[in-house]
Amino acid sequence: MKGFTVLVIAIAGLALTACDRRPSAGKTTAAARGPAEEALMTRAREIFKPIPASPPALPGNEATPAKIELGKMLYFEPRLSASHAISCSSCHNIGLGGADTQSTSLGHRWQHGGRNAPTVLNAVFNTAQFWDGRAKDLEQQAGGPIVNPVEMASPPAHVVEQLEGIPGYRDAFAKAFPGQHDPITAANVAKAIAVFEATLITPNAPFDRYIEGDAKALSPAQKEGLALFMDKGCAACHNGINVGGGMYAPFGVVAKPGADLLPKGDKGRFAVTRSPGDAYVFKVPTLRNITLTAPYFHTGLVWDLRQAVGVMGASQLGAELSTEEIDRITAFLGTLTGDQPKVTAPILPPSVAATSRPRP
Amino acid sequence: MKGFTVLVIAIAGLALTACDRRPSAGKTTAAARGPAEEALMTRAREIFKPIPASPPALPGNEATPAKIELGKMLYFEPRLSASHAISCSSCHNIGLGGADTQSTSLGHRWQHGGRNAPTVLNAVFNTAQFWDGRAKDLEQQAGGPIVNPVEMASPPAHVVEQLEGIPGYRDAFAKAFPGQHDPITAANVAKAIAVFEATLITPNAPFDRYIEGDAKALSPAQKEGLALFMDKGCAACHNGINVGGGMYAPFGVVAKPGADLLPKGDKGRFAVTRSPGDAYVFKVPTLRNITLTAPYFHTGLVWDLRQAVGVMGASQLGAELSTEEIDRITAFLGTLTGDQPKVTAPILPPSVAATSRPRP
Numbered sequence: 001m002k003g004f005t006v007l008v009i010a011i012a013g014l015a016l017t018a019c020d021r022r023p024s025a026g027k028t029t030a031a032a033r034g035p036a037e038e039a040l041m042t043r044a045r046e047i048f049k050p051i052p053a054s055p056p057a058l059p060g061n062e063a064t065p066a067k068i069e070l071g072k073m074l075y076f077e078p079r080l081s082a083s084h085a086i087s088c089s090s091c092h093n094i095g096l097g098g099a100d101t102q103s104t105s106l107g108h109r110w111q112h113g114g115r116n117a118p119t120v121l122n123a124v125f126n127t128a129q130f131w132d133g134r135a136k137d138l139e140q141q142a143g144g145p146i147v148n149p150v151e152m153a154s155p156p157a158h159v160v161e162q163l164e165g166i167p168g169y170r171d172a173f174a175k176a177f178p179g180q181h182d183p184i185t186a187a188n189v190a191k192a193i194a195v196f197e198a199t200l201i202t203p204n205a206p207f208d209r210y211i212e213g214d215a216k217a218l219s220p221a222q223k224e225g226l227a228l229f230m231d232k233g234c235a236a237c238h239n240g241i242n243v244g245g246g247m248y249a250p251f252g253v254v255a256k257p258g259a260d261l262l263p264k265g266d267k268g269r270f271a272v273t274r275s276p277g278d279a280y281v282f283k284v285p286t287l288r289n290i291t292l293t294a295p296y297f298h299t300g301l302v303w304d305l306r307q308a309v310g311v312m313g314a315s316q317l318g319a320e321l322s323t324e325e326i327d328r329i330t331a332f333l334g335t336l337t338g339d340q341p342k343v344t345a346p347i348l349p350p351s352v353a354a355t356s357r358p359r360p
Numbered sequence: 361m362k363g364f365t366v367l368v369i370a371i372a373g374l375a376l377t378a379c380d381r382r383p384s385a386g387k388t389t390a391a392a393r394g395p396a397e398e399a400l401m402t403r404a405r406e407i408f409k410p411i412p413a414s415p416p417a418l419p420g421n422e423a424t425p426a427k428i429e430l431g432k433m434l435y436f437e438p439r440l441s442a443s444h445a446i447s448c449s450s451c452h453n454i455g456l457g458g459a460d461t462q463s464t465s466l467g468h469r470w471q472h473g474g475r476n477a478p479t480v481l482n483a484v485f486n487t488a489q490f491w492d493g494r495a496k497d498l499e500q501q502a503g504g505p506i507v508n509p510v511e512m513a514s515p516p517a518h519v520v521e522q523l524e525g526i527p528g529y530r531d532a533f534a535k536a537f538p539g540q541h542d543p544i545t546a547a548n549v550a551k552a553i554a555v556f557e558a559t560l561i562t563p564n565a566p567f568d569r570y571i572e573g574d575a576k577a578l579s580p581a582q583k584e585g586l587a588l589f590m591d592k593g594c595a596a597c598h599n600g601i602n603v604g605g606g607m608y609a610p611f612g613v614v615a616k617p618g619a620d621l622l623p624k625g626d627k628g629r630f631a632v633t634r635s636p637g638d639a640y641v642f643k644v645p646t647l648r649n650i651t652l653t654a655p656y657f658h659t660g661l662v663w664d665l666r667q668a669v670g671v672m673g674a675s676q677l678g679a680e681l682s683t684e685e686i687d688r689i690t691a692f693l694g695t696l697t698g699d700q701p702k703v704t705a706p707i708l709p710p711s712v713a714a715t716s717r718p719r720p
Contacts, residue, residue, distance in 0.1 A: 076455055085466045090445070095436055095708040102718055106445045110470040110720070292710040295717075304713035340707045347700045348455040350652040353664035357655075358462055360470070 027213035037215055040227055047230060049241040050208035051288070051338055055198045056124060061139060063195040066175040071196025073172065073346045074189055079162055081152035083108060084358035088145065088193065092120040094343050097292025098200060103300030108153035109360075114266065116300030121341070122288045124198040126245035131298045132269045133248060133283045138194035143186055159186050162356050168349020202289055202338030207243075210335070218335055225332025228325055233317045242286035243336055250281045251298070254318035257311060261301055268298070289337050306330050387573035397575055400587055407590060409601040410568035411648070411698055415558045416484060421499060423555040426535040431556025433532065433706045434549055439522055441512035443468060444718035448505065448553065452480040454703050457652025458560060463660030468513035469720075474626065476660030481701070482648045484558040486605035491658045492629045493608060493643045498554035503546055519546050522716045528709020562649055562698030567603075570695070578695055585692025588685055593677045602646035603696055610641050611658070614678035617671060621661055628658070649697050666690050 030038050057063065074080065078087045091105040091113070092098050098121035105113045115131045123129065129141035145151040146159060154162070163169045163184050170184065176192055177183035207226075209217035218226065229235055238244040248269055251262050262280060269278040282298050295301060296308040306326050313321040321329070390398050417423065434440065438447045451465040451473070452458050458481035464473045475491045483489065489501035505511040506519060514522070523529045523544050530544065536552055537543035567586075569577035578586065589595055598604040608629055611622050622640060629638040642658055655661065656668040666686050673681040681689070 073455075078453070078456075079461060083466060084461045085450070093438070093708075094705050095433075096438075097710065101439060101444045101711055102720075106443060106720055112720075294711050294713070294715075303711075303717065306713070343705045345703045345705055346455050348453075350457065351461055351654050351663075353654070353666070355654075357663065360462075360466055360472075 028215040033215045037223075040223060041211065041213075041215060043230060044226060045211050047235050047239045048207070048211055048243060050212055051122060051125075051201055051203040051205065051241060053203050055201055058124075058137070058139070058194055058198055061191050061195055063198065064176065066172075067177070067192050067195050068199060069346070070172045070176040071192035071194065072343065073169075073348055074193050075196050076346050077348060079166070079348075079351070079355075079358075080146050080154060080159060080189075081108065082154050082158070082358070083360040085360070086152050088120075088142075091117040091145075091151075094120070094200065094341055097121060097289045097340075098123075099293040101294070103295050105151070107151040108149065111150040113148075113150055115298045116295065118285060119289060119293050120197055121200050121202050122242055122245075122286055124201065125240075125242045126283070126286065127247065128283060131282050131285075132272050134272045138197050139190045142190040142193040142197070146189075156186065158356065159189060160184055163189070165355040166349050166351060172349070200341050200343075202340055205288070205338035206335040207332075208338065219331070221328055221331045222335050223332075225328035225330070226335075228329050229332055232313065232319055232321070232325075232329075234312065234329070237284040237316070238287050242288055244284045244288075245286040247284050248278070248281050249284050249316070250279075251315065252280060253316045255315050256280070257315050261297060261299055261311065263299065266298070287333055287336055289340075290333050291337055305333065309333070388575040393575045397583075400583060401571065401573075401575060403590060404586060405571050407595050407599045408567070408571055408603060410572055411482060411485075411561055411563040411565065411601060413563050415561055418484075418497070418499070418554060418558055421551050421555055423558065424536065426532075427537070427552050427555050428559060429706070430532045430536040431552035431554070432703065433529075433708055434553050435556050436706050437708060439526070439708075439711070439715075439718075440506050440514060440519060440549075441468065442514050442518070442718070443720040445720070446512050448480075448502075451477040451505075451511075454480070454560065454701055457481060457649045457700075458483075459653045461654070463655050465511070467511040468509065471510040473508075473510055475658045476655065478645060479649060479653050480557055481560050481562050482602055482605075482646055484561065485600075485602045486643070486646065487607065488643060491642050491645075492632050494632045498557050499550045502550040502553040502557070506549075516546065518716065519549060520544055523549070525715040526709050526711060532709070560701050560703075562700055565648070565698035566695040567692075568698065579691070581688055581691045582695050583692075585688035585690070586695075588689050589692055592673065592679055592681070592685075592689075594672065594689070597644040597676070598647050602648055604644045604648075605646040607644050608638070608641050609644050609676070610639075611675065612640060613676045615675050616640070617675045621657060621659060621671065623659065626658070647693055647696055649700075650693050651697055665693065669693070 033041065055063065075088045078084050080087065086107060091100045093100055098119035099117050102117065104115060105117045107113055118131065124138055127133070129135040129138060130144070135141035135144060146154050147156050163173070173183040173188060177188050206217045206222070229238075237247060237249050240246045251257065251268070256262060267279045269281040270276070272278070291305060294305065295303045296305065302308045302311060309326050309329050310321055313319040393401065415423065435448045438444050440447065446467060451460045453460055458479035459477050462477065464475060465477045467473055478491065484498055487493070489495040489498060490504070495501035495504060506514050507516050523533070533543040533548060537548050566577045566582070589598075597607060597609050600606040611617065611628070616622060627639045629641040630636070632638070651665060654665065655663045656665065662668045662671060669686050669689050670681055673679040
């Protein structure tokens with residue numbers, strides 16, 4: 001038997017060597033993966049879905065090239081803010097994982113926002129927008145920060161007035177919304193920004209390649225992390241295409257974190273539904289590109305992803321994760337970083353003498 | 361004689377029709393242009409130069425692709441500011457003619473800068489940088505706003521510490537500055553930003569096509585404006601490749617503007633040279649892309665380009681320009697807008713747990 005075992009190992013070694021020569025993006029066959037590998041992949045495929053290669057359609061908001069281009073201009077348009085100094089991209093920086101590096105963002109007159117800026121990347125796949133889910137989709141979300149007094153602080157009437165005062169936008173809106181008599185409206189601003197934001201998806205993460213059949217896309221440690229992520233219960237909330245973003249959960253299912261991480265004043269979704277059961281309930285955030293978007297949680301007060309994993313284990317699952325387990329899970333989370341969007345900075349139409357001026 | 365005149369006009373009309381059929385980008389021959397046209401073009405060519413198609417080399421600062429790419433990252437890097445909320449691109453927005461739409465920019469803690477943000481576009485062709493010319497080139501300029509307390513407000517020592525705390529920058533600097541033992545230095549930050557900024561040039565403006573020989577690149581009104589621009593004396597200061605940017609001049613050669621446009625407290629180049637003759641002397645700004653970069657002057661207090669032309673006529677030339685002259689000159693200035701840079705927003709290396717945090 002001993003000789004036989006050695007032979008099997010030798011053959012397995014040869015097979016592995018052969019495998020190593022294959023391009024890493026290649027798919028492995030079920031037979032080549034072996035039963036344990038196969039079970040892990042099958043289980044993962046039941047819980048998660050890959051980011052698609054192209055943006056999903058938005059119901060009732062056709063993504064024409066002219067509308068996407070307009071949405072990109074508006075996304076980068078500081079003149080949508082009262083001060084002309086803040087745009088969507090100020091806090092949702094495409095170069096920084098679609099977020100910023102603040103606990104809570106700096107807005108109008110250097111005021112801090114109420115909660116950590118969530119990433120715009122893959123936000124289209126979330127079940128709702130904002131930490132408390134108060135916007136049902138990107139279109140409903142997009143107008144919020146523009147008029148929020150601590151963010152971009154534009155008086156609502158000012159948004160349309162501002163854009164109408166910039167001649168180049170008349171053309172851009174006419175092309176994006178053909179046939180409309182008066183296309184520069186707050187509703188169309190939101191529609192255009194939404195179709196642009198829907199393009200900000202990050203396919204082709206190692207984890208996506210894995211659930212699409214490439215067993216070698218994850219290292220052994222990352223696979224152990226994936227197994228722990230499912231075994232420990234993380235995937236009960238962080239699942240689906242966005243590994244999160246699909247449901248609401250109390251912060252503190254098992255043990256409420258201290259007021260440092262869960263300040264008493266912010267009751268989360270309770271402010272939206274007024275239902276006592278929604279106190280301290282928040283949207284489960286996506287973990288896509290999570291290594292790019294520190295700091296973490298709705299307060300943005302945890303800067304270390306490993307610490308965040310530990311807090312989640314204790315507060316949500318009642319599990320005291322070991323250092324090694326945290327390392328493995330964090331290694332797995334690193335596989336959720338996909339191809340970042342390639343966005344050419346838009347050239348914005350110039351102000352003219354009659355354009356509204358900043359009100360800092 | 362009358363019949364002869366009519367014939368000449370008819371032939372000229374035919375010639376014009378024939379010309380109209382030629383592609384507008386084509387060059388016209390001297391014979392086709394006629395003597396008056398030819399004289400105008402010859403004179404313009406003696407005074408101005410076109411923006412070249414590719415960026416100029418910077419002495420002692422080779423523009424390798426790795427260094428340009430690093431420079432682009434740093435240009436868009438808000439973590440170079442104390443707050444992590446302000447980058448070079450905040451005030452020198454490539455989508456807004458390389459400037460912002462503020463009289464003076466908003467910086468750290470919502471403080472206003474001292475002077476209007478000059479455009480970064482074609483800045484490489486200026487004889488010196490800043491309104492008072494206190495930096496001799498882009499490299500010397502680039503580090504200034506990063507540590508200026510009212511702009512990005514980074515303590516000087518913090519710049520290197522910040523970048524060293526972001527693992528991805530170690531690689532990026534090593535590639536940009538091969539062979540250096542410790543390439544993350546403030547000097548290299550400035551070098552990299554400078555080579556990126558040198559790529560931000562805007563060739564192919566109608567006026568460039570004109571001085572390169574395409575007489576049809578300018579309309580008759582624009583040509584009249586060009587002639588006025590030279591006849592009235594504007595071109596005495598606004599000349600060369602940048603139609604400005606090549607010399608210093610007092611604001612108020614003939615008549616000092618009021619304190620609204622020339623506040624007593626800002627003596628311009630005097631602060632650099634301490635020479636009494638430099639009181640209220642400023643660098644003559646480039647007029648390239650001038651229609652994109654309102655508001656105007658070092659105070660940024662004039663929002664209408666036509667008004668700015670009028671002020672310049674009165675204060676610099678002692679000329680009371682007529683409405684029609686201002687219209688013509690403004691029409692000419694519109695021909696100075698070139699192809700705007702196509703810049704793909706850089707993906708910045710992520711912060712990690714050990715990275716320095718914002719200090720808002």
